[in-house]
Amino acid sequence: MFNQALWKKRIVPMSGLILLLVILALFFGLRPMSTNMLRYWLWKSSTSVPTLSGDIMNKGAHIRYVAYGSGEPVLLLHGGLSNKLSWFSQIPWLVKAGRKVVLIDTRGHGESTAGHTALSYQIFAEDTLLVLDRLGIPRTDIVGWSDGGIIALLLGLESPQRVGKIVAISANFHPSGVTQAADGTPSNPLRQQMQQIGDWLRSWWSGAGANHPALAAEIQALWQVAPQLKHADLQAITAPTLVIAGENDIIDLPHSGELAQMLAHAKIEIVLGAGHAAPVTHASEINHLIAAFLGINP
Template sequence: MLGQKTVPYGHNPAAGKFAAVRGVKLYYETYGAGAPLLLLHGNGGSSQDFAQTIPYFAKKYRVIALDSRAHGQSADAGDSLSFELLADDCAALLTHLRLDSAYVLGWSDGGITALLLAQRHPGKVKRLAATGANLWPDSTALMPELWQQMKRGYQEGRTQHFTDAKRRNDWKVFLLDWRHPHVPLPTLAGIKAPAFIIAGDRDVIRPEHTVAIYQNLPRAWLWIVPNSGHATLHEHADEFNRKVEEFFRAKFPAKASH
């Protein structure tokens, strides 16, 4: 609409705050009112990646868009990252906000974090949607092109001495995906929250890996998005938002694929 201001998601002083939890200051932005919905971005990203997601859900939910530690405005002086660490951060943030639980939507690394949050802190997750998530870092989970690219990145970076703080942080963020996660499929049986497992039909995650995640969850939906790569929530934003909301509101006995 002509004259309408673009909201600077990820850099919005009107919506942004810092929460001092677990030795870091986590940056997050809040929009809307209603049941809490936690948004978790991917590797190297930030809360601004949800610019096409927040306006839709803010009409009915209290949307909390987080910058994971070492991402966006959430600085982290530590020397390494793990998804367990990120999941525990999410649980601490919800406690800080005096929220007993939330709906969770995670993309890529955020999807992995969402699964681990539900596994490690089951009471904190009402339902979770995860798009483009993997459970371990190798060519059985990731498409060959991505795995080869990551191997080249590791070979180039492992002998370097990073003196610049940003480059040192970028390397730490890269190593998160190179070294992690390590979630055995059978352990997914312990996730009691309903889960919506999503991936593009041309995702960087192998389709059989996505299906295996779905098959090993006790209460799950599956959606392989046609004509989509890894950025399902961007490439098919309207349909993506509608289907995730449908999942959040659905009655749940059965498994379903879409």
Template sequence: MSAAPSLIAQQIKPTSRGYAPANGIQVYYEVYGEGKPVILLHGAYYTIEMNWGELIPELAKTRKVIALELQGHGHTPYSDRKLSRSTLASDVEKVMDYLKIDSADVVGYSFGGQIAYQFALQSPQRLKNLVIISAVYKSEGWLPEVNAVFKKMKPELFANSPLQTAYDAVAPDKTKWNKFLEQMIASAGEPFDLGDDNIAKITAPVLIISGDNDGMDKIELAKTYKLLGGGVSADMQAMPKARLAVIPNQSHVSLMRQTKIIFSYVDDFLQ
């Protein structure tokens, strides 16, 4: 995750931005456009602009887009609060409370997709539709070599990277960069599993978007899709509510640069 998606010329300003109190921290958010709400959850070490800069202008043409920056990311201050998926998913709900949003569609990329899965499990009444981009709900969803990298990561690998540049541009306290990295790296190295049985209980429609070479184990991905009701012969029974899109010739990082493709799938699904 060393390269940032390049930003196209079309920039739009948020209609509002600020901080929402959430479980002892202040979570930064930006709101764009008008319409039915859709919440965007970025990948690990990313900022809103780095992850969603190209997609927000498209989504905001017809939707109210709420983009968050998770604990320690971007404008949201670093905190010694234990980093857990359940707490971060609860933060999303607190931001919704603050913005008076009863329920919303949720789109999560990578680490943000893990939080989106967790949100679907613990706050099902607040979720309308779920979009998971290049994300897993358990460590085994990644290829073994990806998990091996997670266990060997060190803060110095991120020095002077586009991720650090993006962080330095907006973080309230740039001196927290290494502490933030240590916290995130420790979290990435811990195996996790939200549970097959729990995923199978998700009732909201789910769209999964994956790159064909994005580090996800495609056998596990097929099992995930089946848990969500997909992978059937739809000529013999009803089409499932879940959808799966595997985008060819894409890595984990390059996938988020495919704005037109991702928008077409997401927009069609959320319609």
């Protein structure tokens, strides 16, 4: 005879154990990413460094920002379909090293709203300058990843007086630099089977929630036509720049080399084994390169 009480007594704890084992497997399997995330949350929950957060309003959008610590500023600009939390492997050590770390959720991403204007790198750059104005920062070093790197280059071109050094990670200056379609289409049967899980993860990663599909469509359309920086534009960027690319990046390595060659004062570093997500997957190497280029003792 089926004993429901006994079944609940035995099976429910077993389900909890299985869930715990899955969580532990993910934690250890995803190291060092999971370890860095844990360190970030421990730092964030225990830190007593000065923290300033708020919003600026521009063209109908609320742009969310946060600044940690004090000292010389460094602005971290995340990639498309991501959010400011993507810098979890960089924030604590930069603050500990005595830098004022400024983070912005790009328009439509994370805690920032989209507003009533079409998304473009120009409007992203405009939002960024308004945040710097709000914080009273006349000039800052910038570390930009992917779309964030493009924004950094655009600021270096159009507002050079506001930019110190630039670290451009996995950034392209023209759509032709992307080696695979950036339209989110699954490229093989396995990825097709994982589509639903992937959609949820992408919406979580962008921070856009239910607005993620609309945001993704607009950002992916932007990637097809922008940026459109010419060689003359790159040559006009005088800020010392470190171009970083992953060995297996979706940004074509010759394109990254061309970017470094065309910039007035630049060098390039290739992170072996890394793809487009090097600040997360290869944080130790990325952190070392950032520290050395910006003259920081981590």
